[in-house]
Amino acid sequence: MAIKVHGNAMSTATQRVLACLNEKGLCYEFVSIDMRAGEHKKEPFTTINPFGQVPGLEDEDLKLFESRAISQYIAYAYADKGTPLVFTDPKKMAIVAVGMEVEAHHFDGPASKLAWELGFKPMMGMVTDDAIAKEHEAQLAKVLDLYEIRLTECKYLSGDTFTLTDLHHLPTVTCLMGTSAKALFDARPHVSAWVADIMARPAWQKVVAKNN
Amino acid sequence: MAIKVHGNAMSTATQRVLACLNEKGLCYEFVSIDMRAGEHKKEPFTTINPFGQVPGLEDEDLKLFESRAISQYIAYAYADKGTPLVFTDPKKMAIVAVGMEVEAHHFDGPASKLAWELGFKPMMGMVTDDAIAKEHEAQLAKVLDLYEIRLTECKYLSGDTFTLTDLHHLPTVTCLMGTSAKALFDARPHVSAWVADIMARPAWQKVVAKNN
Numbered sequence: 001m002a003i004k005v006h007g008n009a010m011s012t013a014t015q016r017v018l019a020c021l022n023e024k025g026l027c028y029e030f031v032s033i034d035m036r037a038g039e040h041k042k043e044p045f046t047t048i049n050p051f052g053q054v055p056g057l058e059d060e061d062l063k064l065f066e067s068r069a070i071s072q073y074i075a076y077a078y079a080d081k082g083t084p085l086v087f088t089d090p091k092k093m094a095i096v097a098v099g100m101e102v103e104a105h106h107f108d109g110p111a112s113k114l115a116w117e118l119g120f121k122p123m124m125g126m127v128t129d130d131a132i133a134k135e136h137e138a139q140l141a142k143v144l145d146l147y148e149i150r151l152t153e154c155k156y157l158s159g160d161t162f163t164l165t166d167l168h169h170l171p172t173v174t175c176l177m178g179t180s181a182k183a184l185f186d187a188r189p190h191v192s193a194w195v196a197d198i199m200a201r202p203a204w205q206k207v208v209a210k211n212n
Numbered sequence: 213m214a215i216k217v218h219g220n221a222m223s224t225a226t227q228r229v230l231a232c233l234n235e236k237g238l239c240y241e242f243v244s245i246d247m248r249a250g251e252h253k254k255e256p257f258t259t260i261n262p263f264g265q266v267p268g269l270e271d272e273d274l275k276l277f278e279s280r281a282i283s284q285y286i287a288y289a290y291a292d293k294g295t296p297l298v299f300t301d302p303k304k305m306a307i308v309a310v311g312m313e314v315e316a317h318h319f320d321g322p323a324s325k326l327a328w329e330l331g332f333k334p335m336m337g338m339v340t341d342d343a344i345a346k347e348h349e350a351q352l353a354k355v356l357d358l359y360e361i362r363l364t365e366c367k368y369l370s371g372d373t374f375t376l377t378d379l380h381h382l383p384t385v386t387c388l389m390g391t392s393a394k395a396l397f398d399a400r401p402h403v404s405a406w407v408a409d410i411m412a413r414p415a416w417q418k419v420v421a422k423n424n
Contacts, residue, residue: 066313
């Protein structure tokens with residue numbers, strides 16, 4: 001049985017999983033979940049994720065949810081295929097673990113809220129709340145200041161090679177590059193070069209192409 | 213050089229790391245960070261964590277931050293010591309990865325905010341915001357409903373043995389057991405038995421004893 005991804009092409013969390021599968025060169029079947037019809041809150045999807053959020057993954061008898069847990073599973077289970085996204089050395093892997101936690105607990109909050117205010121809301125004919133957008137821009141700027149310093153020390157956030165840390169950022173970064181928040185990235189030369197580098201990866205371009 | 217933990221005994225994130233070190237039976241030096249004096253926002257602490265949050269960990273030349281990244285490092289780097297907290301089998305480990313993500317993204321938000329409203333605020337002479345507390349109680353109840361189902365399937369959240377998933381919950385669960393939110397756990401028999409089991413672990417009792 002092939003790997004099955006249950007998700008929505010517009011969901012950044014789904015895109016994170018697809019990017020990972022593409023980096024590994026794995027074939028998969030995509031099962032589209034109609035979120036407007038609330039399919040993510042009903043069976044059969046909730047038998048994969050009882051919290052009712054996309055994506056879900058099936059690999060033989062294994063059912064997983066939470067995009068960052070899925071990407072880690074793919075990276076370890078298919079370690080011998082495609083791009084190495086994790087390390088076997090515990091010290092090297094610890095740096096990746098820190099980077100993934102920083103993405104989840106510092107970057108993703110303001111970045112996702114900004115993507116909502118500046119990207120999704122206008123697209124759906126809703127009005128951006130400028131005060132909320134400014135607050136999240138200020139928070140994101142602080143994180144990007146630390147990323148700028150980090151990226152003077154190494155080419156990618158968790159070392160000199162592309163890892164899960166960088167991959168986890170791709171969906172939200174790409175979304176923000178189509179909004180006025182792009183200026184926050186452009187103003188920081190090392191961050192800007194990193195964004196250009198990771199967004200150009202063929203595995204990610206395949207995900208982007210499906211949405212256009 | 214021994215392992216050094218830079219943290220604060222009152223911080224739940226610091227306690228998470230200490231619980232992990234105790235489960236592994238590792239010796240460590242504890243460097244107390246005076247958060248009232250703002251030591252976590254200044255050098256030398258910010259050379260370990262530029263985000264200025266406790267705890268930080270030093271192990272020889274390695275400097276880490278983010279409690280859940282530190283616990284993962286300890287579990288992998290000292291795999292042959294003490295309690296096994298992770299698995300080498302990718303499918304078994306994937307279940308732990310999902311559990312850790314659920315703790316971080318579903319449990320910890322409402323649980324930590326409730327611990328603040330019902331635990332820390334009264335302790336510091338501040339007034340609990342009942343409306344906010346109720347909102348977080350309702351959110352936490354939904355998570356605990358899913359935990360109750362999960363714990364009918366296996367003894368611990370990520371299988372039949374104690375893993376990092378359970379360990380990551382300990383500090384906030386323990387804090388809430390000293391508040392009116394204890395009723396949320398008591399009302400669910402499998403959750404209640406799980407709480408009693410994990411809180412009784414000698415490694416955790418050592419952390420609790422230091423705070424009394």
